[in-house]
Amino acid sequence: MTQWLPRTYLTLIYILLYVPVVVLVVFSFNESRTGYAWGGLSLRWYEALFNNRAMVNAIWNSLWLALSAATVSTVIGALTALALHRYRFRGKKLLNGMLFVVMMSPEIVLAISLLALFLLVGLQLGYVSLLLAHVTFCLPFVVITVLARLSGFDDSLPEAARDLGASDFTMTRTVLIPVIMPALLAGWLLGFTLSLDDVVVSTFVSGPSYEILPLRIYSMVRVGLKPEVNALGALLLVFSLVMLMLSQWILIRSKR
Amino acid sequence: MGMDSDLFCEGLVRRFGNNAAVDHVSFDVPAGTFFSILGPSGCGKTTLLRMLAGFDKPDDGNIHIRGQRMNDVPPNHRPVNMVFQHLALFPTMSVGDNIGYGLKRRKIPLAERRKRTARVLEQVGLPDLEHRNPQELSGGQRQRVALARCLVLEPTLLLLDEPLGALDLKLREQMKVELKHLQKQFGTTFVYITHDQSEAMVMSDQVAVMRDGRFDQVAPPEELYREPETPFVAGFVGDNNRLSGELLAVRDNLADVRLDDGTLVQGRVASDNLKRGQRAELYIRPESLVLSGDALNSGYSAMQATVRTTLFDGANSRVEAECGGQPVYARLPQDGSAPRLSADSSIRLAWNPTLARVFGADSL
Numbered sequence: 001m002t003q004w005l006p007r008t009y010l011t012l013i014y015i016l017l018y019v020p021v022v023v024l025v026v027f028s029f030n031e032s033r034t035g036y037a038w039g040g041l042s043l044r045w046y047e048a049l050f051n052n053r054a055m056v057n058a059i060w061n062s063l064w065l066a067l068s069a070a071t072v073s074t075v076i077g078a079l080t081a082l083a084l085h086r087y088r089f090r091g092k093k094l095l096n097g098m099l100f101v102v103m104m105s106p107e108i109v110l111a112i113s114l115l116a117l118f119l120l121v122g123l124q125l126g127y128v129s130l131l132l133a134h135v136t137f138c139l140p141f142v143v144i145t146v147l148a149r150l151s152g153f154d155d156s157l158p159e160a161a162r163d164l165g166a167s168d169f170t171m172t173r174t175v176l177i178p179v180i181m182p183a184l185l186a187g188w189l190l191g192f193t194l195s196l197d198d199v200v201v202s203t204f205v206s207g208p209s210y211e212i213l214p215l216r217i218y219s220m221v222r223v224g225l226k227p228e229v230n231a232l233g234a235l236l237l238v239f240s241l242v243m244l245m246l247s248q249w250i251l252i253r254s255k256r
Numbered sequence: 257m258g259m260d261s262d263l264f265c266e267g268l269v270r271r272f273g274n275n276a277a278v279d280h281v282s283f284d285v286p287a288g289t290f291f292s293i294l295g296p297s298g299c300g301k302t303t304l305l306r307m308l309a310g311f312d313k314p315d316d317g318n319i320h321i322r323g324q325r326m327n328d329v330p331p332n333h334r335p336v337n338m339v340f341q342h343l344a345l346f347p348t349m350s351v352g353d354n355i356g357y358g359l360k361r362r363k364i365p366l367a368e369r370r371k372r373t374a375r376v377l378e379q380v381g382l383p384d385l386e387h388r389n390p391q392e393l394s395g396g397q398r399q400r401v402a403l404a405r406c407l408v409l410e411p412t413l414l415l416l417d418e419p420l421g422a423l424d425l426k427l428r429e430q431m432k433v434e435l436k437h438l439q440k441q442f443g444t445t446f447v448y449i450t451h452d453q454s455e456a457m458v459m460s461d462q463v464a465v466m467r468d469g470r471f472d473q474v475a476p477p478e479e480l481y482r483e484p485e486t487p488f489v490a491g492f493v494g495d496n497n498r499l500s501g502e503l504l505a506v507r508d509n510l511a512d513v514r515l516d517d518g519t520l521v522q523g524r525v526a527s528d529n530l531k532r533g534q535r536a537e538l539y540i541r542p543e544s545l546v547l548s549g550d551a552l553n554s555g556y557s558a559m560q561a562t563v564r565t566t567l568f569d570g571a572n573s574r575v576e577a578e579c580g581g582q583p584v585y586a587r588l589p590q591d592g593s594a595p596r597l598s599a600d601s602s603i604r605l606a607w608n609p610t611l612a613r614v615f616g617a618d619s620l
Contacts, residue, residue: 159311160344162331164405165361174357178348 021237028230045231052228055216059232062196062213065127069134070191074184076135077142084143085150103140110137111204118205125207133205134195141194142187149183189247193240262287262412262445263308267317270303277303279469280317285413285447285462290439292448292456295466296492301449304466305415308447309338322412332361337406338415342422343398345390351377351401352386358409376408380438395423399431407442416448420455432458453493457481465489485526487615490539497545497584499559500617503536511614513538517580521557523612535617542574544611545586547594548604558606559584563597577603 028046032039049055084096102110114133123129157179161171177184199214206215213232220226263285270278277300285291293301306312308319310331319326326334337358346354355376356369364372370386377383380400390398399419406414420428420435436459439446450456456463457477464474465488473485484490491498501515511525513536523538530536548558561577561584573588575597586605588594597603 154342154344156340156342156344157346159309159331160338160340160346161357162311163309163336163338164358164409165332166357167332170361175346175348181348 024230025234025237027227028234030227030230033227045227046235049228049231049235054211055228055232058211058213058216061127061210065130065134065210065212066192066195069131069138069195070188072131073135073138073142073191074188077139077187078146078180078184080139081143081146081150085147085153099140099143102137103144107137107200111201114201115204124209125205126209129205129207130202130210130212133201134191134198137198137201138191138194141190145187145190146180146183149180153179185247185250189243192243260287261285261320262289262322263291263447264320264323265308265317266320268304268307268314268319269316270300270307270312271315276469278307278314281466281469281471282317283464283471283474285445287445288443290436290446290448290459290461292450292460292463293466294450294453294456294463294493297451299466300469301451301466302417305338305417305447305449308413309336309415310334335412336415337409337411337413338417339402339406339419341417341419343402343419345398345402345405347390349390350386351382351388351390351393354390354401355386355405355408357405362409372408376404379441380404380407396427396431399423403435403438407438407444411444414444414446416446418450418452420450420452428455435459457493463493465492467492483526484539484613487537487539490526490613490615495542495585496539497542499538499540499579499582499584501536501538503530503532503534503614503616505532506530510609511536511538513614515559515580516582517559519559519580521559521612522609523557523614524610526613527615530614530616536614537617538612538614540607540612542585543587544607545584545605546607547575547586547588548606553606553608555609556606557609557612558604561603561605563599563601563603565599566597575603577605579605 029041030039031042118129157175158171161175197214199218202212202215206212217229220229261284266282268278268281269276295301307314321335352373355373359369359372373386377385380403382397382400390401420431423431432455460477462474463477463480465472467488473489480493490496499515501513504512504514506525509525510522511530513521515521559579561579564576564578566575571590573590574585575588577584
């Protein structure tokens with residue numbers, strides 16, 4: 001008898017969450033030119049999307065940027081986290097706190113300061129400036145994810161590996177990395193997503209030589225909502241679902 | 257240093273700042289011995305063990321294992337393996353891979369690794385558990401996996417860092433006996449550190465009692481119990497009563513002591529250079545105290561005490577009494593020979609003077 005209230009509540013929440021997504025996917029198959037009237041099934045907007053050279057180019061640019069930014073920040077972030085976990089040194093607390101400052105400060109502040117810095121050192125705006133900027137805002141997330149994993153890490157594990165005959169390198173490869181792997185993966189995915197959909201920072205530090213997807217979409221929508229964007233949205237959705245399932249699969253496999 | 261010595265340390269020193277955690281420690285562990293280092297927390301036993309394993313370097317002195325100087329040998333090249341306090345089983349590997357880890361580092365082929373892993377699991381009483389995860393095992397099973405992971409490498413020396421601490425009482429009692437059996441079965445030299453004197457007593461061939469970075473005494477458990485060489489050992493190993501007083505005379509290796517309440521008692525001399533008139537402390541074990549009536553065995557010392565309470569605990573039952581402001585415990589035999597005791601009643605506690613030990617009060 002008391003079951004219906006929580007169930008209805010939960011259903012409403014899920015409707016609220018998923019209706020926009022479903023609408024987007026459905027309308028991406030809409031024949032009609034306007035975004036709000038149904039005109040029958042069609043793949044024409046997908047076709048239009050793939051025929052749009054500039055758009056396809058922006059997609060590749062974005063994927064490449066997200067891939068490199070996530071990878072670079074995972075490597076640097078993991079090493080930073082290890083240092084913060086393992087060693088005691090002067091300024092450790094300061095360094096720790098500064099990570100949070102980058103994470104919590106408004107994006108616009110980061111964007112302006114990065115732009116100012118790049119102009120100051122005379123760096124041409126393009127892939128390199130975007131990469132540096134994206135690594136900057138991804139880094140704290142990776143560090144915090146890996147640190148959280150390391151806080152539950154038994155510090156005698158590396159010693160046990162050494163004791164059983166492993167060199168430092170072998171210990172890192174066979175014991176340390178497998179243990180922090182879930183965190184590396186999570187940090188990498190977080191960085192990838194953050195980079196892929198960042199608009200604010202990218203607006204400031206990108207140049208005409210390297211156009212990326214969020215900025216492209218943003219400029220398209222300003223002229224008017226094209227159904228092409230629906231098709232793009234649907235594809236991105238499928239892409240992130242695949243990524244999510246992949247990461248879950250790796251996680252489950254690593255636990256076995 | 258004997259020819260068959262597995263571990264020989266001379267003058268080991270390890271300082272942290274101005275404080276010497278290990279302060280000129282020398283000892284010799286013959287092959288096949290179960291050697292325990294017993295001491296309260298902070299006595300330096302963990303630092304000592306870490307130096308043996310190679311995780312820490314002595315500031316002075318030498319470590320020899322089977323005659324080879326080990327000071328500059330890194331942990332992965334020492335013929336030594338360690339069972340860690342929290343076992344440190346690799347959570348991302350199966351039991352089989354945990355045990356095969358060291359063999360793999362030695363480039364032993366897979367088939368041989370499997371064979372040896374299966375054999376050592378059999379020996380520690382966990383056959384066919386290779387494919388399980390360490391997390392799925394019980395505390396006692398994990399303990400044995402940690403042991404097997406080391407023993408499969410046939411180390412010269414196995415170091416154990418209080419590995420029983422995490423187990424519940426009953427399992428701990430069981431593992432004590434089992435560890436002792438495993439040590440005999442493998443014939444490996446064990447160096448075991450603990451703060452639990454009962455663990456050290458039950459398992460060891462030799463026990464070193466450590467305090468403030470030094471060894472107070474190294475002896476077999478029985479000798480440690482019966483002939484403690486320092487007041488610290490007398491008080492730390494097993495239960496003991498400590499009665500203070502003034503030394504009156506020494507003759508035939510027996511010391512006459514006047515306790516603070518005036519009672520004249522006797523005990524064996526345990527420290528050198530005892531002088532007349534100095535403060536002294538007499539140690540007597542609760543089980544050496546007999547409840548006597550007025551009839552006193554000849555030659556026995558006795559004192560009058562007031563019963564505070566009796567503590568019933570089966571074979572460990574005892575009476576808590578007070579003598580001149582000092583607490584005294586005596587064992588209450590449960591064979592019907594003990595009188596009924598009520599609080600505030602007066603009892604007479606007697607002992608054979610050769611079972612008591614007298615130290616100078618300043619020798620602590």
